Amino acid sequence: MPARRPRGLFFTCEGIDGCGKTTQLNLLARYLRRLRLPFLLTREPGGTELGERIRKILLSGASTGMEPRTELLLMFASRAEHVARVIRPALEAGRVVLCDRFTDASLAYQGYGRGLDLAFIRQLHLFACQGLKPHLTFVLDINPRTSLRRARRRNTTARREEGRFERETLAFYRRVRRGYRALARLEPRRVKLIRGEDSPAVVHQKVVAHARRLLARLTRQVPR
Numbered sequence: 001m002p003a004r005r006p007r008g009l010f011f012t013c014e015g016i017d018g019c020g021k022t023t024q025l026n027l028l029a030r031y032l033r034r035l036r037l038p039f040l041l042t043r044e045p046g047g048t049e050l051g052e053r054i055r056k057i058l059l060s061g062a063s064t065g066m067e068p069r070t071e072l073l074l075m076f077a078s079r080a081e082h083v084a085r086v087i088r089p090a091l092e093a094g095r096v097v098l099c100d101r102f103t104d105a106s107l108a109y110q111g112y113g114r115g116l117d118l119a120f121i122r123q124l125h126l127f128a129c130q131g132l133k134p135h136l137t138f139v140l141d142i143n144p145r146t147s148l149r150r151a152r153r154r155n156t157t158a159r160r161e162e163g164r165f166e167r168e169t170l171a172f173y174r175r176v177r178r179g180y181r182a183l184a185r186l187e188p189r190r191v192k193l194i195r196g197e198d199s200p201a202v203v204h205q206k207v208v209a210h211a212r213r214l215l216a217r218l219t220r221q222v223p224r
């Protein structure tokens with residue numbers, strides 16, 4: 001049964017590891033706070049108690065060599081929980097949901113990156129999320145050499161536990177990037193490709209330029 005259309009707005013941010021999406025989501029959150037718009041900042045895999053436990057399994061170095069199919073199903077197990085318990089209720093309450101990765105990440109990483117069937121991943125999305133789609137998706141498009149340098153630097157310091165994906169090859173990240181670009185070509189109204197090499201301030205301006213029109217639905221004053 002297709003779910004009814006919620007009142008809030010659903011924005012997601014995507015890109016290869018180290019592309020700067022977490023910084024951008026924090027800047028967008030600050031912007032929404034200034035507008036006094038109620039919002040929720042969340043992430044995948046994760047976003048619920050169960051989802052965060054699944055995240056640990058997925059990102060831990062101890063899971064090296066996990067079957068791609070297992071990886072895909074765990075991503076969607078986390079997502080089904082997240083959509084039902086967190087994202088949909090927040091949208092129904094009229095909030096802006098900012099989500100760090102969503103189904104596009106499964107298409108890009110497990111589909112284009114690992115070579116799993118894209119049509120099947122879309123079916124899984126229909127089943128797990130009942131077709132819930134973001135209103136807007138920002139893809140920070142960046143050269144994998146640059147972004148991996150950033151991501152690996154970060155993981156040797158703060159987040160050693162979460163490094164499994166960052167050990168992937170450059171060739172893998174090139175496929176993932178190509179995947180995101182293909183998704184942007186397929187759905188140009190929803191998926192916005194933004195140059196990730198630019199400064200955080202410049203990227204933020206572009207993000208806001210895309211989001212303003214939709215945000216104007218929720219509030220009358222939407223500054224630049």
Ligand code: TYD
Pocket residue numbers: 016017018022043044045059075100101102103104105106107109110151165166
């Ligand atoms: P993320 O928390 O965004 O990591 P980072 O902040 O370091 O970029 O995502 C963790 C990893 O999980 C990332 O390498 C991408 C991967 N991932 C998938 O492969 N498929 C998915 O569906 C999702 C949501 C994430």
